[in-house]
Amino acid sequence: MGKSRRVSMAVIRRLPKYYRYLEELLEKDITRISSKELSRLTGFTASQIRQDLNNFGGFGQQGYGYNVEELRNALGKILGLDRKYYTIIVGAGNIGQAIANYKGFQDEGFEVLALFDKNPKLIGLKIRDIEIKDVDSLEEFIAENEVDIGVICTPKEYSQDTADRLVKAGVKAIWNFAPNDIKVPEDVVVENVHLSESLFTLSYLLKCYSEQE
Structure with a gap:
């Protein structure tokens, strides 16, 4: 699992929730979202979300937020959902x-x-x-x-x-x-x-x- 082996289980257990909400956003044709908006959806703080995602590399841009599809796809790969x-x-x-x-x-x-x-x-x-x-x-x-x-x-x-x-x-x-x-x-x-x-x-x-x- 590479780098994710050093990530705490608390972080890993939050990733599926992020993934699920991103899936729902895509179903509503929402293409980008800020960490603050994602915070309101998930119940985790914006700071917590940014810290969690930073464990796996750089996501999002300041002033723009996150590209929903790109972040969903990236989380899918992190979670191993890109295979059967x-x-x-x-x-x-x-x-x-x-x-x-x-x-x-x-x-x-x-x-x-x-x-x-x-x-x-x-x-x-x-x-x-x-x-x-x-x-x-x-x-x-x-x-x-x-x-x-x-x-x-x-x-x-x-x-x-x-x-x-x-x-x-x-x-x-x-x-x-x-x-x-x-x-x-x-x-x-x-x-x-x-x-x-x-x-x-x-x-x-x-x-x-x-x-x-």
Whole structure:
């Protein structure tokens, strides 16, 4: 990842939000924007935005601001969105099917090749023309196909074993939706998504708001 390896995760986690708002600006045919205007959209300060972008080189011009399309394209390259990623989903329950059903991922270059599950009632079914396969064929499928990302949507008790199987088969990136953190070798990247933690944060903020009233 080059220079971006020295950039803090706090900065990296803000980049997708910048990218999303720039996409929305392009949809509205807005061609340029100042850091102050981008600040109002994103909720980050103009100074913070400039500091974040300066980690990756010079963007924008004083008195002009940012060219929206050029900045969007540059952020897309920084985020690695200028290539296609082949993805599989292990666990074809509600979350797995919802991810497979979301066309937005494919539009950004994340192509789901297959889903895997152990439930015989699900095997053979298709979600948006994506077949649900027997999880026993997981390693064979990975060996025969280029797989960049494995998405884990299994129950908690199967998540680590699933991660181990993915890693052993050669998958280098895991997106984990199981309600526990998984352990992977240093040469494998993992993003743990805990839906309950996000909901608990929301409940805390709601509590604070109610107490203020």
